[in-house]
Amino acid sequence: MSADSEASDAPADTAGDDEDARTTVATVCLGGCSGCHMEFLNVDHGLVDLLEDVEFVASHMIVDEKEVPEADIGIAEGVVTNEENVEVAQELRENCDTVVAWGDCAALRGIMSLRNDQDPEDMLEAAFDGKADEHSEVPTGEGDAVPRLLQDARPLDEFIDVDVFVPGCPPDADVMEASLAALARGETPEISGEALQYD
Amino acid sequence: MSETEVIDPVTRVEGHGKITIELDDDGGVEDAKFHVTEFRGFEEFVEGRPVWEMPEITARICGICPVSHQLAAAKAADQIAGVELPEGAVRLRELLHMGQVLQSHALSFFYLSSPDLVLGHDADPAKRNIEGVLEEHPDLAERGIELRSFGQDVIAALGEKKVHPDFAVMGGVTNTLDRSDGESLRTRSEPLTGYIRETIDELAEIFADMDEQLLDYATYATGYMGLVDDGSLEHYDGDVRLTDEDGSILEEIDDAAYDEIIAERSTDWSYLKFPYYKEAGFEAGQYRVGPLARLNAADSVDTPEAGEEYERFMAAADGPVHERSTYYHWARLIEMLYCVERIQELLDGTAVYDGIPNVAAKPENSRGVGVIEAPRGTLIHEYEVDDGGAVTNANFIVATTHNNGAMNRGVKSAAESFIQGPEIPEDTLNTMESVIRCYDPCLSCSTHAIGEMPLEVTLERDGDVLDHVER
Numbered sequence: 001m002s003a004d005s006e007a008s009d010a011p012a013d014t015a016g017d018d019e020d021a022r023t024t025v026a027t028v029c030l031g032g033c034s035g036c037h038m039e040f041l042n043v044d045h046g047l048v049d050l051l052e053d054v055e056f057v058a059s060h061m062i063v064d065e066k067e068v069p070e071a072d073i074g075i076a077e078g079v080v081t082n083e084e085n086v087e088v089a090q091e092l093r094e095n096c097d098t099v100v101a102w103g104d105c106a107a108l109r110g111i112m113s114l115r116n117d118q119d120p121e122d123m124l125e126a127a128f129d130g131k132a133d134e135h136s137e138v139p140t141g142e143g144d145a146v147p148r149l150l151q152d153a154r155p156l157d158e159f160i161d162v163d164v165f166v167p168g169c170p171p172d173a174d175v176m177e178a179s180l181a182a183l184a185r186g187e188t189p190e191i192s193g194e195a196l197q198y199d
Numbered sequence: 200m201s202e203t204e205v206i207d208p209v210t211r212v213e214g215h216g217k218i219t220i221e222l223d224d225d226g227g228v229e230d231a232k233f234h235v236t237e238f239r240g241f242e243e244f245v246e247g248r249p250v251w252e253m254p255e256i257t258a259r260i261c262g263i264c265p266v267s268h269q270l271a272a273a274k275a276a277d278q279i280a281g282v283e284l285p286e287g288a289v290r291l292r293e294l295l296h297m298g299q300v301l302q303s304h305a306l307s308f309f310y311l312s313s314p315d316l317v318l319g320h321d322a323d324p325a326k327r328n329i330e331g332v333l334e335e336h337p338d339l340a341e342r343g344i345e346l347r348s349f350g351q352d353v354i355a356a357l358g359e360k361k362v363h364p365d366f367a368v369m370g371g372v373t374n375t376l377d378r379s380d381g382e383s384l385r386t387r388s389e390p391l392t393g394y395i396r397e398t399i400d401e402l403a404e405i406f407a408d409m410d411e412q413l414l415d416y417a418t419y420a421t422g423y424m425g426l427v428d429d430g431s432l433e434h435y436d437g438d439v440r441l442t443d444e445d446g447s448i449l450e451e452i453d454d455a456a457y458d459e460i461i462a463e464r465s466t467d468w469s470y471l472k473f474p475y476y477k478e479a480g481f482e483a484g485q486y487r488v489g490p491l492a493r494l495n496a497a498d499s500v501d502t503p504e505a506g507e508e509y510e511r512f513m514a515a516a517d518g519p520v521h522e523r524s525t526y527y528h529w530a531r532l533i534e535m536l537y538c539v540e541r542i543q544e545l546l547d548g549t550a551v552y553d554g555i556p557n558v559a560a561k562p563e564n565s566r567g568v569g570v571i572e573a574p575r576g577t578l579i580h581e582y583e584v585d586d587g588g589a590v591t592n593a594n595f596i597v598a599t600t601h602n603n604g605a606m607n608r609g610v611k612s613a614a615e616s617f618i619q620g621p622e623i624p625e626d627t628l629n630t631m632e633s634v635i636r637c638y639d640p641c642l643s644c645s646t647h648a649i650g651e652m653p654l655e656v657t658l659e660r661d662g663d664v665l666d667h668v669e670r
Binding site: 034036039051123126 | 242244345465
């Protein structure tokens with residue numbers, strides 16, 4: 001059967017659920033390593049308690065949802081490094097009340113910005129033409145097979161307004177959990193002292 | 200002109216991988232491609248930097264298996280320094296690695312794949328996740344959380360952090376294990392082998408009841424690659440073995456000679472390259488890596504309980520090896536058992552507490568290659584350096600890359616099994632995803648979508664949309 005109806009129903013299921021009083025959270029991964037998402041899962045058994053107050057409406061580790069749905073809190077890991085990341089960042093801003101930059105890449109631009117002193121085309125040429133056999137081609141992002149790289153990898157707040165910054169590579173799971181809990185209570189998380197990491 | 204279906208999350212949240220399927224005029228599948236849509240550039244931007252920075256920098260390639268990249272880089276850097284590591288350093292690195300493989304396999308099986316296996320491929324997508332498993336099968340989910348947590352705590356006991364620990368360095372590791380930490384981990388490890396064996400039994404029942412088409416939609420012959428130590432399963436250090444489709448040895452080589460047997464090809468439609476066995480050529484030279492491939496390539500598994508489960512596993516094969524992609528899950532559980540037993544053996548020894556953690560190291564040689572079995576398969580780091588130790592060339596082949604040919608073949612095979620004509624069956628999306636999910640592609644090493652790749656399928660003819668499915 002065709003699943004057209006499912007496609008149009010799916011966002012309504014997640015966005016318009018009045019009976020569930022939990023704070024809704026959507027997380028996305030831009031140009032990053034998923035390490036922030038991994039560290040967040042280190043709340044381990046605490047996930048069970050957290051799910052009482054917070055509903056993850058999108059998060060690639062734990063939920064089967066492909067859209068950036070409407071949510072109270074939108075969290076982004078990773079630097080903005082290609083055209084697709086820009087699109088996802090903008091959707092996150094449009095659909096979420098509060099936007100959080102999670103980790104050094106989103107908050108500060110992070111390790112991938114080491115590429116910024118090179119021209120993307122030269123880099124692709126070297127990686128795909130220079131390090132593969134003689135029948136090889138270079139994926140340049142022409143057409144729509146793969147998204148095109150931006151000139152530089154840049155932090156989230158150069159593309160959209162960001163409300164909360166949680167630095168760290170990755171931020172400690174306890175810091176992430178406490179920040180999320182504070183936001184769910186409608187407070188601005190205070191990250192200072194040992195919780196404020198730059199690594 | 201033929202029709203094209205696109206499983207395409209490009210404008211969506213996890214758009215780092217997509218699938219396109221071309222149909223011929225009769226509605227049959229002509230071709231199918233799995234595209235990886237992100238490029239991060241580590242191979243290029245490390246050039247010019249000192250080689251001793253590589254373990255710390257390249258760990259950031261991946262938040263799921265940072266330890267694997269750190270160890271591969273450290274092993275390559277050891278070669279550049281020309282040093283032999285003391286026993287303590289080797290065992291501490293292996294301990295770190297076993298924690299890594301365990302936690303990563305637990306994530307893959309319990310968090311990402313068990314929803315399909317225990318709730319069903321066609322379960323409500325809103326429930327088909329770890330929260331759904333917690334509700335329906337709380338014992339299974341709690342076991343998975345504990346196994347992952349334990350693996351992460353082994354890593355943290357050595358490197359302080361669980362994700363991106365800085366522990367392995369050129370010439371060894373930074374410190375030994377605190378004895379009280381070791382003892383408490385040892386005590387906590389006791390029930391874990393039981394958890395895993397119960398899960399293996401449950402999985403065997405699930406497979407026994409599974410529809411044959413679902414079980415076999417990605418079954419095919421390829422070569423297999425894995426590290427071995429005297430023929431036994433090995434993850435940290437050994438010879439690179441490549442077998443043919445029957446498990447017969449084609450090559451067994453030292454790390455540094457990898458480029459004599461493997462070549463890579465890139466295409467303009469994916470950021471992920473296609474490695475192949477040089478001697479057989481691009482088409483015939485495809486091989487698989489990862490848990491299934493490692494068990495197919497090895498002759499034995501040398502810990503007691505994993506050894507038993509390995510024998511049971513191999514006895515269940517239809518031929519000399521297992522060709523079913525779905526059995527990656529079974530192999531992954533056997534490896535988790537191996538990891539727990541190796542962790543116990545290492546904690547019961549003295550080297551991790553009293554051994555010498557590192558030796559002085561400075562650049563002496565111009566090339567180093569580090570090969571390790573990352574959770575998803577063979578990981579290769581190669582560096583060339585100048586006289587001062589600055590990197591002049593770097594090449595990485597990550598596990599997911601070796602499986603690129605096999606994943607593409609699996610996608611095509613699944614498309615041929617499940618897609619006929621312009622109507623897209625409702626459960627096709629998740630079935631297509633689950634082909635990819637068998638390989639547990641570490642899409643962070645190339646993308647990030649891990650296993651729960653969100654998908655959109657569009658079926659087009661000459662630019663007109665005929666059908667559209669998403670979830």
